[in-house]
Amino acid sequence: MEHTSGREVYLVVLKHIVVAEDLAQIVNEFDPGAEVLRARDTAAALQALQDITAMRLAFLIDDRHADGWNELIDGIMARGGRVVLIPRSEGVETAPFADCLILERPFTTEMVQATLDTALPRRTA
Secondary structure (H helix, E strand, C coil): CCCCCCCEEEEECCCCCCHHCCCCCCCHHHCCEEEEECCHHHHHHHHHHHCCEEEEEEEECCCCCCCCCHHHHHHHHHHCCCCEEECCCCCCCCCCCCCCCCCCCCCCCHHHHHHHHHCCCCCCC
């Protein structure tokens, strides 16, 4: 999960690999050539963050009870990234904080694209 491009990166922190891959694909359609790093939990995301100097956006499962959660949020924001919180399960409300956005479950491609449009200016290749 090494970051080598020097570009601002996206981070997807989800336990479910297939869903993380779907999000990465949608991000790549939104921002062609984007570097999207994936991590399965907060600890892995913190490890990945060490190599990142600039971020665009992070999709995070709402895991506020996890060790290192506040450090992860602070690290994302310190690198210029915005946070998109995903509730732990369908029907569970997620309380926003700071400048974060909420991506409700179950989400569709259109919902992810709308979140990206709200959070970021579109780039072209």
